Amino acid sequence: MKIRIFIILLSLFISISLVSILSAEAIRGLVTQVSPVYSNYTQKTPYQECYSQQVFVPYEKSFSNSPAIAGGIVGGVIGNQFGKGDGNTILTVAGVLLGSSIGNNMGKSNNGYTKNVQRCETRYSVSVNSRIRGYNIVVRIPNGNVINTYRETSSPPHIHSHVNVFVDYRVGN
Numbered sequence: 001m002k003i004r005i006f007i008i009l010l011s012l013f014i015s016i017s018l019v020s021i022l023s024a025e026a027i028r029g030l031v032t033q034v035s036p037v038y039s040n041y042t043q044k045t046p047y048q049e050c051y052s053q054q055v056f057v058p059y060e061k062s063f064s065n066s067p068a069i070a071g072g073i074v075g076g077v078i079g080n081q082f083g084k085g086d087g088n089t090i091l092t093v094a095g096v097l098l099g100s101s102i103g104n105n106m107g108k109s110n111n112g113y114t115k116n117v118q119r120c121e122t123r124y125s126v127s128v129n130s131r132i133r134g135y136n137i138v139v140r141i142p143n144g145n146v147i148n149t150y151r152e153t154s155s156p157p158h159i160h161s162h163v164n165v166f167v168d169y170r171v172g173n
Contacts (some may be wrong), residue, residue: 026164027146033138034156038130045127050120058112068103139165 078099134152141147147165155165 016072026166027141027147028162029139029166030139031137031157031159031161031163032140034159035136036132036156037134037136037150040128040134043127043129044124046122046124048120049123050118052116053119054114055113055117056112068105070099074103075100136161139163141165163170 134150135156136150137151137157138151139147149165
């Protein structure tokens with residue numbers, strides 16, 4: 001029973017759809033007005049932005065104690081010039097330690113150089129443009145009625161030219 005009702009309803013629906021489809025008619029009418037319809041679109045244009053950047057370039061790694069040793073010797077000689085007795089020994093040792101530390105720091109500070117390098121990045125400029133998407137066309141049909149229609153076309157019909165418009169008659173109208 002349920003299947004029979006379903007088949008009847010489906011047949012009725014298909015019949016109404018076919019009547020609606022069959023009732024469309026092409027009517028020739030006179031173009032009285034044409035208006036362009038615009039749409040916006042976004043356009044991204046790539047460009048290069050370059051700048052100069054200072055970069056540190058290290059020398060090849062070569063470990064050396066030479067600056068610390070040289071600083072210790074110079075510091076020891078200078079420290080030995082001051083004081084007498086035990087004071088002379090203390091100042092010599094202090095000079096060696098201080099000179100070694102200074103020499104070590106000087107050796108580390110010269111293990112590279114800086115240079116300017118050009119860097120470039122791709123950026124995008126964005127612009128919003130509009131273009132004609134189609135045309136709204138007003139057509140007067142022979143019985144005097146006016147029909148508004150839309151067409152996506154690159155060239156619009158001329159005013160006072162004749163065009164075909166499709167009128168869809170609905171059941172009950």
